[in-house]
Amino acid sequence: MRAYEERRLAIEELLPTTERLLAEGARFAMLVASEERGSCGGFILRHVFAHEHRYLGLVSVLESDRSGFPSLSARLPAANWAEREINDLFGLAPVGHPDPRRLVVLDDLGLGRIPPLRHDFDLASVPAAGPPRPDLPRMHGPRLFEVPVGPVHAGIIEPGHFRFTVDGEQVVQLEAQLFWTHRGLEKRSEGLWPADALRIAERLCGACSFANALAFCQAIEDACRVAVPDRALFLRVAASELERIHNHLGDLAGMLTDIAYTAGAAHLQRLREQALQLAQAFGGHRLLMGFCAIGGLQRDVPRLAAREIASDLATLLQEFRKVMAIVTRDETVHDRLEGTGVLDLTMARDHGVVGPAARASGIVLDVRRDQPYAAYGALRVPITVRSHGDVLARFEVKVAELEASVALVCDAIEQLPAGPVCSVIRGYWPHGPGLGAVEGPRGENLAMVLLDLEGRIARYHARTASYMNWPAVARSAAGNIVPDFPLINKSFNLCYACTDR
Amino acid sequence: MWHMLFKSLLTGVVSDPELARAGEAVKRRARGIFGRSLQVRLVDAGSCNGCEIEIGQLLTPAYDLQRFGIDIVASPRHADALLVTGPVSRNMAHALLATWEATPAPKVVIAAGDCACDGGVIGAGYASAGGVDRVLPVDVRIPGCPPSPRLLLEGLLVAMGTYEAQPHRAH
Numbered sequence: 001m002r003a004y005e006e007r008r009l010a011i012e013e014l015l016p017t018t019e020r021l022l023a024e025g026a027r028f029a030m031l032v033a034s035e036e037r038g039s040c041g042g043f044i045l046r047h048v049f050a051h052e053h054r055y056l057g058l059v060s061v062l063e064s065d066r067s068g069f070p071s072l073s074a075r076l077p078a079a080n081w082a083e084r085e086i087n088d089l090f091g092l093a094p095v096g097h098p099d100p101r102r103l104v105v106l107d108d109l110g111l112g113r114i115p116p117l118r119h120d121f122d123l124a125s126v127p128a129a130g131p132p133r134p135d136l137p138r139m140h141g142p143r144l145f146e147v148p149v150g151p152v153h154a155g156i157i158e159p160g161h162f163r164f165t166v167d168g169e170q171v172v173q174l175e176a177q178l179f180w181t182h183r184g185l186e187k188r189s190e191g192l193w194p195a196d197a198l199r200i201a202e203r204l205c206g207a208c209s210f211a212n213a214l215a216f217c218q219a220i221e222d223a224c225r226v227a228v229p230d231r232a233l234f235l236r237v238a239a240s241e242l243e244r245i246h247n248h249l250g251d252l253a254g255m256l257t258d259i260a261y262t263a264g265a266a267h268l269q270r271l272r273e274q275a276l277q278l279a280q281a282f283g284g285h286r287l288l289m290g291f292c293a294i295g296g297l298q299r300d301v302p303r304l305a306a307r308e309i310a311s312d313l314a315t316l317l318q319e320f321r322k323v324m325a326i327v328t329r330d331e332t333v334h335d336r337l338e339g340t341g342v343l344d345l346t347m348a349r350d351h352g353v354v355g356p357a358a359r360a361s362g363i364v365l366d367v368r369r370d371q372p373y374a375a376y377g378a379l380r381v382p383i384t385v386r387s388h389g390d391v392l393a394r395f396e397v398k399v400a401e402l403e404a405s406v407a408l409v410c411d412a413i414e415q416l417p418a419g420p421v422c423s424v425i426r427g428y429w430p431h432g433p434g435l436g437a438v439e440g441p442r443g444e445n446l447a448m449v450l451l452d453l454e455g456r457i458a459r460y461h462a463r464t465a466s467y468m469n470w471p472a473v474a475r476s477a478a479g480n481i482v483p484d485f486p487l488i489n490k491s492f493n494l495c496y497a498c499t500d501r
Numbered sequence: 502m503w504h505m506l507f508k509s510l511l512t513g514v515v516s517d518p519e520l521a522r523a524g525e526a527v528k529r530r531a532r533g534i535f536g537r538s539l540q541v542r543l544v545d546a547g548s549c550n551g552c553e554i555e556i557g558q559l560l561t562p563a564y565d566l567q568r569f570g571i572d573i574v575a576s577p578r579h580a581d582a583l584l585v586t587g588p589v590s591r592n593m594a595h596a597l598l599a600t601w602e603a604t605p606a607p608k609v610v611i612a613a614g615d616c617a618c619d620g621g622v623i624g625a626g627y628a629s630a631g632g633v634d635r636v637l638p639v640d641v642r643i644p645g646c647p648p649s650p651r652l653l654l655e656g657l658l659v660a661m662g663t664y665e666a667q668p669h670r671a672h
Contacts (some may be wrong), residue, residue, distance in 0.1 A: 099615065106592045116627045126627050129594045150595050154575035156557045158545050159593060180592045181547040184628035199622050206551025206647065250554070264506050269561035270515045276558070287551050326504045497549045500590075 355443020
């Protein structure tokens with residue numbers, strides 16, 4: 001059974017079919033729009049759900065003279081951003097959307113008469129950027145003050161704009177405006193050969209580089225029915241987990257920094273440096289760029305090198321445990337982390353939250369186990385779940401996942417089969433659209449690709465975990481004090497770049 | 502508290518001695534020009550955050566940038582240099598320019614990473630300018646995707662030299 005299946009339906013059947021799927025326990029995953037070339041013209045919408053251990057795409061056609069499509073956001077808050085993004089980039093309006101503000105375009109001048117992701121988009125017609133005017137809802141009332149922060153922030157952090165409405169120290173409401181680092185990467189990938197578009201996929205985000213690269217490769221492999229050698233499947237697991245390890249170390253260090261426990265953070269940061277150096281030894285690049293390939297990997301890892309890396313990781317884990325034993329004994333740490341930034345189960349589900357944040361709020365969800373890819377089906381993947389949904393829960397989930405990741409790297413290297421690390425690709429002959437799904441450090445990262453008849457990219461859409469989780473971060477800040485916001489933000493530590501693309 | 506104190510003392514120095522030598526050169530230059538230090542403000546103008554990860558590593562004990570008299574400051578008002586990453590996304594163009602205008606002269610602009618240097622893999626498009634020099638005058642370019650922390654430190658050394666060449670410098 002393929003990981004991704006499609007079902008065609010008329011656009012009018014969309015809402016009732018969605019209701020039926022949700023009743024059967026399906027989870028909304030992404031919405032992809034594309035413009036069709038050729039005689040039929042028009043647009044295709046793919047509403048993708050995770051359902052019964054595979055992904056199901058509901059495919060509906062919009063004729064070329066249609067200017068809108070029925071919105072599902074009132075029923076599915078998780079679809080909110082995707083529908084607004086389609087409005088900005090395709091000019092198709094989500095009819096009945098409860099909050100149809102612009103999302104991707106931040107100035108009043110727009111991106112030209114023809115939206116960017118349409119085929120007859122004219123780059124020359126795009127006006128120079130005007131001053132940014134994020135369209136944010138305002139609250140008014142006695143004692144209420146508005147605190148704007150960003151996009152340029154005080155530390156080493158990506159750009160985003162946060163508008164706090166505060167009553168004294170307490171956050172009454174937080175609105176987040178992202179897309180400051182929108183670079184138009186999906187458009188950029190169109191017309192490229194898959195191997196060239198892979199370099200774009202790797203650079204959607206530096207922190208999730210391998211995860212996005214792998215999702216993209218899996219999507220192409222899915223579309224063209226490319227088999228991947230077993231050795232590559234195991235090495236892909238090791239690389240994915242090495243990326244998770246350096247990310248989680250950084251996230252935990254970040255949380256300790258934001259409660260001013262700089263000594264603890266310093267230890268975790270030096271361990272992160274070790275993890276980055278191990279990634280370099282393993283895949284040739286600290287962030288594992290240039291390692292994943294369509295059909296496998298770009299280079300092999302010799303057995304001796306792999307064994308040394310596994311051994312160094314085991315030593316790193318011992319050090320990590322010693323540091324965490326000291327850190328978790330501290331009352332201040334518990335006092336700051338416990339009860340802060342609660343994301344409750346209902347809100348997490350409604351927003352389609354994924355990854356460690358979902359697991360910390362009680363949702364049992366992990367692509368490695370739900371839709372196993374690479375060699376995960378042959379390995380033991382423990383899932384850690386908490387129910388409180390506070391910063392402490394997210395902290396504990398990441399600590400447990402770090403342990404599990406080290407074990408997974410060691411297991412993958414232990415069981416590494418002999419053989420080639422890449423299939424020979426003689427050409428790209430797509431059978432249809434392709435979907436790749438991976439569990440990145442922040443959760444489920446999806447990639448959908450449509451190839452044209454020559455095998456070049458016609459459409460590439462990446463829906464990363466960060467994209468799904470950002471709205472939940474804003475919700476979980478309400479009711480907390482302003483000084484706790486950096487900590488709450490770091491407990492999710494979502495990427496801006498892979499949200500904005 | 503004592504457990505953490507003993508742990509840190511026992512862990513000792515973790516940074517590379519070779520890097521210490523490179524950094525000493527930066528420190529001497531900084532003292533010569535400023536008498537104190539080089540204050541740097543980072544602006545992420547649309548990077549993938551890979552450069553941010555490596556710049557962030559410079560502040561950790563593995564590289565300990567601050568011992569060389571270089572620091573990342575919270576505001577462009579406090580900065581001698583702007584460290585800019587990314588190809589300048591459309592939505593960040595104005596914020597980048599405003600940050601530069603808020604930085605008092607004399608100032609230096611350092612483009613870090615391939616995207617900032619010349620657009621890199623991303624290039625120019627409807628939402629990307631194709632490099633920092635499309636928006637600001639650039640004094641130093643540090644290539645790499647992303648540049649390693651060591652290369653970033655060497656780039657800061659070059660930036661010091663550029664700063665020295667500017668007229669009207671303040672002490």
